[in-house]
Amino acid sequence: MLVYITIIIAVIALVFEFRRQLMMLQQNSYRNDRYSRWLSTSQDSTSAMRLVSGAVLLASLSTLTPAIWISAGLICAVSLTNTIILARKKYKKPLVMTRRASRILLTMLLLAAIPTVICLFVCQAQGASLIFVADIILAAFCFSQSFALVANWLLKPVEANINRKYYQDAERILRGMPDLKIIGVTGSYGKTSTKHYLNRILSEKYDVMMTPGSFNTTMGVIRTVREYLKPYNEVFIVEMGAKQPGDIKEICDLVHPEIGIVTAVGEQHLESFKTIENVQRTKFELIDSLPTDGLAVVNNDFPFVANRKVDNVKCIRYAVSECGPAQYIAEDIRYSAHGTSFTVVTPTGEKFGFSTHLVGECNVSNLLAAIIVALRLEVPIEKISYAVNDIQQVEHRLNMKRTPGGVTIIDDAFNSNPTGSKMALDVLKMMTGGRRIIVTPGMIELGERQEELNAKFGEYIAGAADIAIIVGHYNREAIISGIKSTDTTSLDVHTVNSFSEAQQLLATTLKPGDTILYENDLPDTFK
Incomplete structure (x- = not known):
C-alpha cells in the first residue's frame, strides 16, 4: 500500500513541477534559447529541492530489495515535501493556462508517462517491485526542464501551423x-x-x-x-x-x-x-x-x-x-x-x-x-x-497616489529602464514634504552593460532619495557600488531579499509626508 501511495504523491509532485517549468518557459516567450539561458543563470537545475530529490533517487536505486519500504518512505517524504512547497509558492506572474500551454503540459506528461508505463509493464512481467515506477517519476521530477524543452521543440511545427x-x-x-x-x-x-x-x-x-x-x-x-x-x-x-x-x-x-x-x-x-x-x-x-x-x-x-x-x-x-x-x-x-x-x-x-x-x-x-x-x-x-x-494614470507606470496615512506612493514598477528610472527619480527628488524612499531591485535585460547601468542608477538614487531599499541579489552589488561612488553620506541603504521583506521594513519606518517610489518589479525568472 505504501508503494501505491508513494506513486500517487510522486505523480502529484511531478505535475506541480511541470507546471512551474511551463510557467518559466511561458515567461521566456516559449523560446527554448531564452529558457535555456534562464536555466543556466538561475541555478534552478541545482536547487535544494532538486538536489535532495536526486539524492533520494540515488539512494532508492542503490537500496537492496529487503529495504524497499525504506525507499518508498524516502520517495514519499520528498515528494510530499515538494508538493507542499510548490502548492504554497506564490508567483508574481503565475502560469496562464492558454491552449498552447495546455498542449505543452500534456506533451510533457505524455513524455513522462512513456517510460513510466514501460517500467510498470516490466515490473509486472518480472514480478519486480513497483518502487521502480516511483523512481522513474522522481527522475522525471529531477529532469523536468528537459521535458519542457523537448515538448516545446516537438510542438514547434504544430504551433507554426496553428x-x-x-x-x-x-x-x-x-x-x-x-x-x-x-x-x-x-x-x-x-x-x-x-x-x-x-x-x-x-x-x-x-x-x-x-x-x-x-x-x-x-x-x-x-x-x-x-x-x-x-x-x-x-x-x-x-x-x-x-x-x-x-x-x-x-x-x-x-x-x-x-x-x-x-x-x-x-x-x-x-x-x-x-x-x-x-x-x-x-x-x-x-x-x-x-x-x-x-x-x-x-x-x-x-x-x-x-x-x-x-x-x-x-x-x-x-x-x-x-x-x-x-x-x-x-x-x-x-x-x-x-x-x-x-x-x-x-x-x-x-x-x-x-x-x-x-x-x-x-x-x-x-x-x-x-x-x-x-x-x-x-x-x-x-x-x-x-x-x-x-486621462487616468496607467497602472505601474509612474502612477501616483496618496494613502489615508499621508504617504505618497509613486508606482513605477513596470519594466524599468535607464531613461525611465532617471525620470522617476527626478519626480521623487521634487517631493520635499517628507523623506524620499525608493524600493527597487534594479534593471534587467541590459546585456553587457547590466552592471554599468545599474551602478549609474545607484548614483542617481544617491542624489534623489533619503532611504534606499535594494531588493534581491541580482543587481545589489552594482547599485550599492554606484551609491558608494558618490559623496552622499546621508542616504540610508537597506538590503532585503524580497518585496514582502521591503513591505515589512516600510511598515516600521513610514511617517506621514513620506514618499515611496517603487521602481521596477522583477519577474519570477530573476532573484
Whole structure:
C-alpha cells in the first residue's frame, strides 16, 4: 500500500513541477534559447529541492530489495515535501493556462508517462517491485526542464501551423475593414502609456480599439484582431514590441499601419539585441513600413531617434528636453501635488496649454506624441485638452497616489529602464514634504552593460532619495557600488531579499509626508 501511495504523491509532485517549468518557459516567450539561458543563470537545475530529490533517487536505486519500504518512505517524504512547497509558492506572474500551454503540459506528461508505463509493464512481467515506477517519476521530477524543452521543440511545427491559420484569419478581418485607420506605436519605453493616452484622446471623436494590456507581439495583435476588433471601429492602435530584429516588421506586414510613433530608442533588451544600433533598426521597422502618404511621429529627445534619417514618409519630430530641430515642443513644464501643466508649441508658433493628472517628463513626452497624432486626425483642440486633463494614470507606470496615512506612493514598477528610472527619480527628488524612499531591485535585460547601468542608477538614487531599499541579489552589488561612488553620506541603504521583506521594513519606518517610489518589479525568472 505504501508503494501505491508513494506513486500517487510522486505523480502529484511531478505535475506541480511541470507546471512551474511551463510557467518559466511561458515567461521566456516559449523560446527554448531564452529558457535555456534562464536555466543556466538561475541555478534552478541545482536547487535544494532538486538536489535532495536526486539524492533520494540515488539512494532508492542503490537500496537492496529487503529495504524497499525504506525507499518508498524516502520517495514519499520528498515528494510530499515538494508538493507542499510548490502548492504554497506564490508567483508574481503565475502560469496562464492558454491552449498552447495546455498542449505543452500534456506533451510533457505524455513524455513522462512513456517510460513510466514501460517500467510498470516490466515490473509486472518480472514480478519486480513497483518502487521502480516511483523512481522513474522522481527522475522525471529531477529532469523536468528537459521535458519542457523537448515538448516545446516537438510542438514547434504544430504551433507554426496553428499560428499560420490565426494569421490568415486576422488578415481576412482586416481586409474587410478598408477604412480602418491603423496607428502603430513602438519604442524602447513609453509605448504602452502613449497607446493609452492616444486611445483616450482619439475617443473624443472616433470609435477606437487598442491592443489590450501588453498584447504587443504578433500573436497578441492577431488575438486582438480576431477577438476584440469590431466592424464599427474607426481607429486601431497597435502597440508593437520586439525582442529581436524583424519582430516589428512581422506585425506591420499584418496590420499595415498608416501612422507610426517611435517613443524612444534606448538601452533596453540589450541581452537579445546586443547593440543599440540593432534596437534602432528594429524600432524603425515601423517607420520603414509606412505608406508614402503616411505619417511618422518620432521622439527627438533620444539620440538614436534624432540621428535616424526618415525620407520615405512625412516625419514630425517632437521633443521635451532636446528641442533642437523638433517641430513640436513641450515647454514650461510645471509639477504640483495635483499633476502637471505644460505648453505645446507647434511648427507655426501656436501655443496650447494643457493640464494633466500625470507626473514626470516621460509622461509629458508621451502625451505630446498623442496630441500630434490627434491633431493630424483633426480632433478639435478643446476636445484634446479635455481628454488630456481627464486621462487616468496607467497602472505601474509612474502612477501616483496618496494613502489615508499621508504617504505618497509613486508606482513605477513596470519594466524599468535607464531613461525611465532617471525620470522617476527626478519626480521623487521634487517631493520635499517628507523623506524620499525608493524600493527597487534594479534593471534587467541590459546585456553587457547590466552592471554599468545599474551602478549609474545607484548614483542617481544617491542624489534623489533619503532611504534606499535594494531588493534581491541580482543587481545589489552594482547599485550599492554606484551609491558608494558618490559623496552622499546621508542616504540610508537597506538590503532585503524580497518585496514582502521591503513591505515589512516600510511598515516600521513610514511617517506621514513620506514618499515611496517603487521602481521596477522583477519577474519570477530573476532573484
